[in-house]
Amino acid sequence: MNDPTSFRPYAPGTQPPYDAPAYLGTVKRHPKQKLHPMPQTITETTGPSFSPSHFPPLVDLTMTTGKPAIGERIIVAGTITDEDGRPVPNTMVEIWQANGSGRYDHPADQHDAPLDPNFHGAGRVFTDEHGGYRFLTIRPGAYPWPNHRNAWRPNHIHFSYFGPAFATRLVTQMYFPGDPLLAFDPIFHAVPDEHARNRLIAAFDLDLTEPDYALGYRFDVVLRGRGATPMEH
Amino acid sequence: MPIATASQTVGPYWHLMEDPSWADLTRFGAQGEKITLTGVVLDGDGKPCADACVEIWQSDPPASDSFPGFGRSNTDSAGNYRFVTVKPGPVAGRGNAQQAPHIALCILSRGLMRGLVTRAYFQGEKLNETDPLLMSIEELARRGTLIARPAGAATWRMDVRLQGEGETVFLDI
Numbered sequence: 001m002n003d004p005t006s007f008r009p010y011a012p013g014t015q016p017p018y019d020a021p022a023y024l025g026t027v028k029r030h031p032k033q034k035l036h037p038m039p040q041t042i043t044e045t046t047g048p049s050f051s052p053s054h055f056p057p058l059v060d061l062t063m064t065t066g067k068p069a070i071g072e073r074i075i076v077a078g079t080i081t082d083e084d085g086r087p088v089p090n091t092m093v094e095i096w097q098a099n100g101s102g103r104y105d106h107p108a109d110q111h112d113a114p115l116d117p118n119f120h121g122a123g124r125v126f127t128d129e130h131g132g133y134r135f136l137t138i139r140p141g142a143y144p145w146p147n148h149r150n151a152w153r154p155n156h157i158h159f160s161y162f163g164p165a166f167a168t169r170l171v172t173q174m175y176f177p178g179d180p181l182l183a184f185d186p187i188f189h190a191v192p193d194e195h196a197r198n199r200l201i202a203a204f205d206l207d208l209t210e211p212d213y214a215l216g217y218r219f220d221v222v223l224r225g226r227g228a229t230p231m232e233h
Numbered sequence: 234m235p236i237a238t239a240s241q242t243v244g245p246y247w248h249l250m251e252d253p254s255w256a257d258l259t260r261f262g263a264q265g266e267k268i269t270l271t272g273v274v275l276d277g278d279g280k281p282c283a284d285a286c287v288e289i290w291q292s293d294p295p296a297s298d299s300f301p302g303f304g305r306s307n308t309d310s311a312g313n314y315r316f317v318t319v320k321p322g323p324v325a326g327r328g329n330a331q332q333a334p335h336i337a338l339c340i341l342s343r344g345l346m347r348g349l350v351t352r353a354y355f356q357g358e359k360l361n362e363t364d365p366l367l368m369s370i371e372e373l374a375r376r377g378t379l380i381a382r383p384a385g386a387a388t389w390r391m392d393v394r395l396q397g398e399g400e401t402v403f404l405d406i
Contacts, residue, residue, distance in 0.1 A: 003327045011236045016346035025242070025344030028277040029395045033375075035405035038366050041326055043292045043337050043352075044406045048303030083235055096249035104246040108284070122249040158244065166290045166337055167406050169348060173241040190346050191239040200239060222235045 004045035007167040007224040008083060014196035022186035024147050040167060047165040050092040050126075058123045061095070061137040069119035071100020071138035073214040076174070076202065079131045080161065083225030087131025094160035095123035095135065102141030111143050136214065142181055154181035154188065163223040174219045175201045240348070243341040245284045248307060256306040258289075258318040263300035265319035269388040270336060270353060270381060273312040276344075277396030281312025285342035287393075289353075293321040293334070308342075320355070326365050333360035333367065335379075340393060349403045353381045353391045370402055378402050 018030035062069045080088040098104045098121060101113040105120050121140075125133045142152050156173040163170070175182060182188055182201070191197040208216025254260055259267055270289070274282040285308040296302035306314040318336070326332040334355055339348040354361055361367055361380070370376040378401045384390035393401050 014236050015240055018346060018349070020346055023242075023344070023346070026346065027344075028280075029282070029342065029344035031349065031400055031403050032277075032396055033400055033402070036370060036402050037405045038369065039327055040406055041324065041332060043290070043324060043332070043335065046292050046296075047290060048296060048301055054301075081235065083237055085235060094250045096246065098246075104249065106246045106249060108245055120249070124250075158241075158247070158250075160243075160247075160250065166339075166350075169288075169339060170238060170240060171243045171341055171348065172238055173244075187241055187346070190241075193239075196236065196239045200241065221238045224237045 004040065004042050005226045006040040006045065007165065008227045010224070013193040014191070016190035016192070020186065020190035023190055044167040045165050047162060047168065050162070052126055055092060055124060057125055059125050059135045061119065061121065061123045061135065064120055065118045067118045069099070069138050070116050071119070071141075073136065074139045075134065075136055075208050075210065075214050075216040076157065076219055077132070077134035077208050077216065078218050078220040080127050080133065080163075080221045080223060081131055082163070082223050086225075087127070087129070088163055088223055089127055089129045089131055091127050091162055091164075093125045093127065093133055095125070095137070095157060097121045097137065097157045098140040098143055100138045100141050102143035113141065113143065139176070147186060152181050152184070154179045154185050159221070161221060161223060168223045170221070170223060172221070173200060176217070177201055177204055240346060242343060242346050243286055245343040247286050247341065251286075251305065251307060253307070255304055256316050258301055258304045258316065261299045261301065263294070263319050265294055267317065267387060268320045269315060269317050270391065271313060271315040271384070271388065272381075272390050272392040274308050274314065274340060274342075274393045275312060275395065279397075281308070281310075282342055282395070283308055283310050283312055285312075285314070285340055287314040288339045288341065288348075289316055289318070289336050290339075291318065291321045291336045293324050294319055323360055330365050331360060331363070333358050333364040335364075338393070340395070349395070350406050351393065351401050351403050352379050353389070354379050355389060356380050356382045366404075375402050
């Protein structure tokens with residue numbers, strides 16, 4: 001039997017460590033032992049596939065009740081590729097975020113900012129055959145959190161990606177260009193490599209922007225690539 | 234050459250994307266031996282993690298229209314996750330090796346900048362004694378952190394300790 005082709009290890013410094021003490025939540029939750037190395041098997045090199053028929057897309061977060069949500073309407077779009085530049089087609093992307101006031105429609109969020117009855121803040125999109133995706137939402141507000149005195153999360157949107165395998169699973173956050181809170185955010189700064197960190201910041205894109213309608217932001221994402229082996233054809 | 238995008242924590246509000254039915258992998262009518270896989274997720278103080286997202290993936294039985302192979306469960310106020318799934322059989326390993334039946338887990342939560350990957354094997358399986366991953370964990374007590382134990386009818390329990398005494402073996406995949 002042919003062994004499955006493994007996914008490449010992550011480039012050093014481009015992923016955050018588990019032990020990131022400036023983010024207090026990591027202190028009691030990061031493993032003290034080193035991760036145990038193992039060769040990937042078909043358990044790691046295969047993964048779930050989601051079809052839009054079982055998992056219906058929700059691409060417009062601004063009009064889920066039929067009435068418009070409050071806040072600045074934005075378009076977020078981009079492509080998902082692998083580390084060899086190949087598009088990742090037909091993959092599911094999950095999205096969740098705070099509303100325009102910086103409040104999640106979630107019982108654990110007790111921040112004293114108004115909920116918006118017309119904004120829930122969850123979406124689901126699938127990439128097309130070129131790895132492209134696009135959705136409409138409200139620009140999320142900043143909100144305070146109890147990590148340190150006067151701690152505020154920068155504006156951000158949460159994203160969850162699957163890609164082709166269990167080994168390509170990725171959960172991340174998209175930030176906005178020019179946000180002054182990024183300089184103080186320990187979650188953003190947990191990524192050691194500056195270039196890798198800054199790639200979490202979406203780019204304002206006039207071509208994605210629609211006249212008289214909404215600003216456009218581009219957020220391109222790269223999932224792990226398969227290691228090239230000479231045995232492969 | 235582009236490099237993979239950095240991970241960020243799933244945070245405490247990931248439930249906005251949760252569909253609780255995903256914790257039942259038999260909901261599309263899967264055939265096979267139905268089991269419950271459950272356990273508690275504990276932090277370094279032994280306190281339950283009540284806001285975690287536990288995901289599972291199994292390559293056996295193969296995913297199909299009636300069996301997604303993938304599941305997601307929250308942890309409840311006592312830190313418990315709970316899946317209903319089909320018990321996997323042996324899985325091909327690298328070379329000519331065979332892997333013992335197992336389910337892969339990924340723990341995502343506030344306080345975890347990246348998912349933590351581990352596996353649940355099943356106590357009493359003959360193949361556990363030759364499974365390449367289990368055999369590669371020299372310390373028996375640590376190896377045991379990957380073994381789910383019977384806990385009632387068709388129910389298997391594997392607790393996950395993120396840190397400290399009895400810390401679960403997490404895998405670098």
